Amino acid sequence: DADVTQTPRNRITKTGKRIMLECSQTKGHDRMYWYRQDPGLGLRLIYYSFDVKDINKGEISDGYSVSRQAQAKFSLSLESAIPNQTALYFCATSVTNTNEQFFGPGTRLTVL
Amino acid sequence: GENVEQHPSTLSVQEGDSAVIKCTYSDSASNYFPWYKQELGKRPQLIIDIRSNVGEKKDQRIAVTLNKTAKHFSLHITETQPEDSAVYFCAASSYFNKFYFGSGTKLNVKP
Numbered sequence: 001d002a003d004v005t006q007t008p009r010n011r012i013t014k015t016g017k018r019i020m021l022e023c024s025q026t027k028g029h030d031r032m033y034w035y036r037q038d039p040g041l042g043l044r045l046i047y048y049s050f051d052v053k054d055i056n057k058g059e060i061s062d063g064y065s066v067s068r069q070a071q072a073k074f075s076l077s078l079e080s081a082i083p084n085q086t087a088l089y090f091c092a093t094s095v096t097n098t099n100e101q102f103f104g105p106g107t108r109l110t111v112l
Numbered sequence: 113g114e115n116v117e118q119h120p121s122t123l124s125v126q127e128g129d130s131a132v133i134k135c136t137y138s139d140s141a142s143n144y145f146p147w148y149k150q151e152l153g154k155r156p157q158l159i160i161d162i163r164s165n166v167g168e169k170k171d172q173r174i175a176v177t178l179n180k181t182a183k184h185f186s187l188h189i190t191e192t193q194p195e196d197s198a199v200y201f202c203a204a205s206s207y208f209n210k211f212y213f214g215s216g217t218k219l220n221v222k223p
Contacts (some may be wrong), residue, residue: 033211035213040121040215040216041215042213042215043156043201043203043213044213058210059113059212090155090156099146099158099161100146100158100161101158103156103157104155105154105155106155
């Protein structure tokens with residue numbers, strides 16, 4: 001079945017390290033999103049991309065960068081990780097002008 | 113930008129009772145309102161949605177109502193079952209662009 005996948009699923013790192021989280025999809029969707037989930041705060045949008053040449057900042061982009069390497073791949077980077085970036089990160093996809101967002105399984109990131 | 117507020121943060125009901133979760137939004141341009149269910153350790157999944165040209169939508173035991181004037185929408189679950197236990201998120205979007213999520217409601221259905 002077509003799906004959204006994320007790697008790694010779990011990652012523990014130290015303050016100051018560079019980290020990349022990867023998202024791949026076989027759904028053929030053009031839009032991709034990165035969200036962060038913290039307890040009591042819901043899902044907050046970090047970056048989103050409507051096609052390969054389109055990258056947009058979300059609500060909480062500071063400290064993060066992204067790369068849309070292909071229609072099917074959207075990576076999130078933390079250039080210098082800090083402890084308050086400890087969270088569950090979700091990638092999501094959707095099709096232009098349709099409703100449902102499809103989420104990946106999530107990456108649990110811990111920054112010590 | 114849009115601000116979505118969701119209440120309550122936790123909700124405990126007895127099996128068979130109804131559950132209601134409420135959300136308000138601030139941007140009158142928002143015209144699409146989905147609800148997602150996230151089971152423990154799983155990814156969020158869409159359970160029902162409503163567009164701004166509709167006041168109510170039902171799907172079996174789940175219904176969503178929208179009041180555009182008051183800028184609020186609600187999720188109603190009837191005849192709750194233990195498998196309804198999860199975290200529920202509301203969201204608002206303008207023309208399927210950015211999605212703004214509420215902070216989530218943890219629903220516990222006691223057998």
